[in-house]
Amino acid sequence: MMTQQPCIRIRGLKKSFGNRTILNGIDLDIPAGASTVIIGGSGNGKSLMLRCILGLIEPDEGIIEIDGEDILRASTKRRDALLRRIGMLFQNAALFDSMSVMENILFGLKAKRHGRTALPHRTELEQEAFHLLAQVGLGPNVAPLNPAELSGGMQKRVGLARALAGQPDILFFDEPTTGLDPIMSAVIDGLISDCVTQRGSTALTITHDMTSARRIGDHAAMLYGGKIIWQGPASDLMNSGNPIVDQFTHGRREGPITTTMTDQPAIGG
Numbered sequence: 001m002m003t004q005q006p007c008i009r010i011r012g013l014k015k016s017f018g019n020r021t022i023l024n025g026i027d028l029d030i031p032a033g034a035s036t037v038i039i040g041g042s043g044n045g046k047s048l049m050l051r052c053i054l055g056l057i058e059p060d061e062g063i064i065e066i067d068g069e070d071i072l073r074a075s076t077k078r079r080d081a082l083l084r085r086i087g088m089l090f091q092n093a094a095l096f097d098s099m100s101v102m103e104n105i106l107f108g109l110k111a112k113r114h115g116r117t118a119l120p121h122r123t124e125l126e127q128e129a130f131h132l133l134a135q136v137g138l139g140p141n142v143a144p145l146n147p148a149e150l151s152g153g154m155q156k157r158v159g160l161a162r163a164l165a166g167q168p169d170i171l172f173f174d175e176p177t178t179g180l181d182p183i184m185s186a187v188i189d190g191l192i193s194d195c196v197t198q199r200g201s202t203a204l205t206i207t208h209d210m211t212s213a214r215r216i217g218d219h220a221a222m223l224y225g226g227k228i229i230w231q232g233p234a235s236d237l238m239n240s241g242n243p244i245v246d247q248f249t250h251g252r253r254e255g256p257i258t259t260t261m262t263d264q265p266a267i268g269g
């Protein structure tokens with residue numbers, strides 16, 4: 001049971017596109033300094049929820065608080081300051097293909113300082129970039145390479161290094177292990193766990209990978225039909241007692257979720 005104020009508090013979050021309601025009143029607390037995983041079928045709105053928190057999409061209704069401050073109603077300056085606390089590893093790592101690994105990380109380092117302090121000398125920034133690469137287990141030899149020359153797992157590590165460049169205390173991971181082999185998935189999961197246990201970060205991860213969800217998650221929640229229909233310890237994911245969660249986590253064809261509903265969740269009033 002949570003006693004302290006959550007790092008992120010979401011209440012009544014709603015978002016529709018035309019007559020399609022995707023988020024229909026999300027209520028969720030993301031505890032500080034812990035790892036929360038969100039599961040849910042394709043198209044249920046998991047990424048959309050992240051994009052609403054990140055300020056990339058404006059919700060129709062609801063409250064999103066970071067440390068008790070409502071980011072949707074804060075001044076632009078205050079909202080920007082709160083959102084700068086979040087680092088994001090996108091699903092495809094979202095690296096700039098035409099830039100080297102070093103340039104990608106330098107971009108993150110410069111973005112962090114944008115308009116606030118004078119930029120240090122490039123050599124100093126490069127040292128910082130090498131340090132970030134080392135943190136994600138990459139040597140200086142990858143710095144001159146282009147993202148296309150790296151495996152998917154290495155690209156995710158570079159993406160994480162770039163996300164860490166902003167010294168965020170909140171980290172979002174959108175399907176971090178999708179497309180990776182089991183060993184590389186374990187490596188990426190280890191890096192996510194390190195962010196929480198060693199840096200004290202708050203992590204929020206969307207995943208379809210139940211092994212990963214149980215490995216990295218302290219808490220878990222399932223998004224279905226536009227709402228959070230279950231939350232609990234990640235260790236309960238395979239044994240939640242909720243028929244919808246059970247069908248999903250065990251990948252059963254039969255159950256309350258129909259294939260059509262997975263593609264396009266039915267939203268009740």
Ligand SMILES: Nc1ncnc2c1ncn2[C@@H]1O[C@H](COP(=O)(O)OP(=O)(O)OP(=O)(O)O)[C@@H](O)[C@H]1O
Binds near residue numbers: 046
């Ligand atoms: N800007 C947008 N305009 C119109 N529809 C959108 C927009 N953003 C998201 N959607 C719709 O919202 C639904 C949820 O999308 P979202 O990417 O959040 O799903 P998801 O749960 O993350 O799925 P997946 O697990 O496949 O990544 C989809 O049907 C998508 O088409």
